[in-house]
Amino acid sequence: MAWLCTLCQRYIAGCYGNVLQHVKCHQYDENFQLKCGINSCQETYTIYESFRSHVYRKHREVLHPSGSVNNNETLSVDNISNSETDDDDINNVPDYNNDPDDVSSDSSDNDDQMEHSAQNKPDLKSSAARLILKLHQECKVTQSALNSMVNGIKELWKEATQELQEQTERVLGRYYTEKNGKLKETTDCSYEIPLLKSLQHLLNIEVIREQVMNSHSRPNSVLGDYCDTTAFKESELFNEHPCALQIQLFYDELEVCNPLGSKAKKHKLGLVYYTLGNLEPKLRSSLKSIHLLSITKHQFVTKYGIDHILSPIVEEIKQLESEKGVQFLFDGHWVAFRGTLTVFSADNLAAWSVGGYKALASAFRKCQYCMVTAEQMQTQFVESDVQIRTPETYNYHCNEEDCNDPSLASHLATTYGIKVLHQT
Structure with a gap:
């Protein structure tokens, strides 16, 4: 039948x-x-x-x-x-x-x-x-022709993905491992999207370019955005160039597998996103305004250090901060833009990772804002009762730990609550 x-x-x-x-x-x-x-x-x-x-x-x-x-x-x-x-x-x-x-x-x-x-x-x-x-059925294509077409599409897709991978792949390190009595070369990689190329595409969108060229700071004293802060108003860059690009970065770590399963942490990823602070908050909160910059396995972040992972992004931001800025092409004309990093946001765990703070629950000093100890955290809750961390003290602690004595560096890391940031 x-x-x-x-x-x-x-x-x-x-x-x-x-x-x-x-x-x-x-x-x-x-x-x-x-x-x-x-x-x-x-x-x-x-x-x-x-x-x-x-x-x-x-x-x-x-x-x-x-x-x-x-x-x-x-x-x-x-x-x-x-x-x-x-x-x-x-x-x-x-x-x-x-x-x-x-x-x-x-x-x-x-x-x-x-x-x-x-x-x-x-x-x-x-x-x-x-x-x-x-x-x-409709075009009457024979089976042999269909097979040829499918094989051709597979090859085309493979080449396209390979080319995309080569464009975004950055080698972090190479080393050899032994398997079954043979040496095998292993490569640790991260995948990155250049910030300046991404900005080039964004600024060619008319709506975004209009938002960049027109400041949305409030004339009253209401604090609703970075443009209303004292840091923005006292910035030499934004005083000279009110339309300078405001780069806001976000770093987060996530598990792509069951966090309670046997593969926990093996496939954990560290991701860096950015958005333009020049956009109005109602536009900036849209998912379309948040763009990916980097994907790295968390084990590589721990192995090579967050400084090494973020270094390409930092270098591109330095180009924006230079006096000449960066040239972007609009309608056949090159226009120079300057910019800087205005906000770097993350949750507690990611912020500890970026700042180099000890994230373990058993850490002696586990707060990224003050020097309070684990015992003092149970009784001291007012800012005036604790010693606040400052950029000056943070740099001093990092310089102290950058020594040739491993035992002394470990002791200082426990005392200050900051891991050794300098990777060799």
Whole structure:
């Protein structure tokens, strides 16, 4: 017995399991609606997963019928052929009447619809399957031509991703490891998007360029943005160039796997984002205004130091801070822009990592704002009762730890609550 897909009226297979797999390619079609029709079943569905569950529960016998001679005769996405089907077999296809008034479902089917509705989203795999079916059925492309096209697209995609990887990859270090008695070269890498190139694309957007050229500082004394702060008003750069670029960086660490599983920390990543402080807060808070700069495995951040990871970004910011600034191309004209880092934000753990502070719960001094000890933290809660860390004291502590005596450096790191920042 031959089974026909009633949605496209083209796909025919001897096994209904193949038809069920094919129907999945139509699940994102507009106004998707399918009546079961198996053994005169009148159940109608608008969600593929609910229909599939219904078939497995009520009509499992048609999925892999025993003794059928046509089980392997199919026009599938992976193996499209030009096999012909007898007219008698086509005439034996059950009557599918897509009448929307006959929509009905039992309570378990409704539960399946609610369960799988969140999964009803387009994906690349189904889009590729629909494209292959369309090329074969509507454009009459042969199977050999389809195979050549798919192989060519795979090679093109591989080359494109390889080129993109080479453009963003930065080698942090190379070393050799022994495996099965053989030396194998291992490369530690991070992936970075140049800040200046990203700014070039952003400033070519007219809306963003208008925001940069027009300051949004408030004329009253209300403090609502960096433009309203004393640091902005007293800055020599922003006094001379009110339209200078305000780079705001954000660093965060995240787990891409289960943080409680066996792979915890192995796939942990450190990411650096930036946004332009020149944009109004309502525009700056949009996800489209937050841009990625760097992705690095956390183990590499610990191994090579955060200074090494951030060094390319720091160098590009120094170019913006120089007297000549950086030239950006607009409509065939080069325009010089200056800028600087105005805000660096992070959560507690990431801030400790960037600042070089000890992040362990057992650390003697674990606060990044003051010199309070772990014991004093239980009784002292007022700022006037503790010694506040300042840039001067921070630099002094770092210079003290930069010594040739490892034992003394370890003692000072415990005393000051700052890890040795200088990586060798």
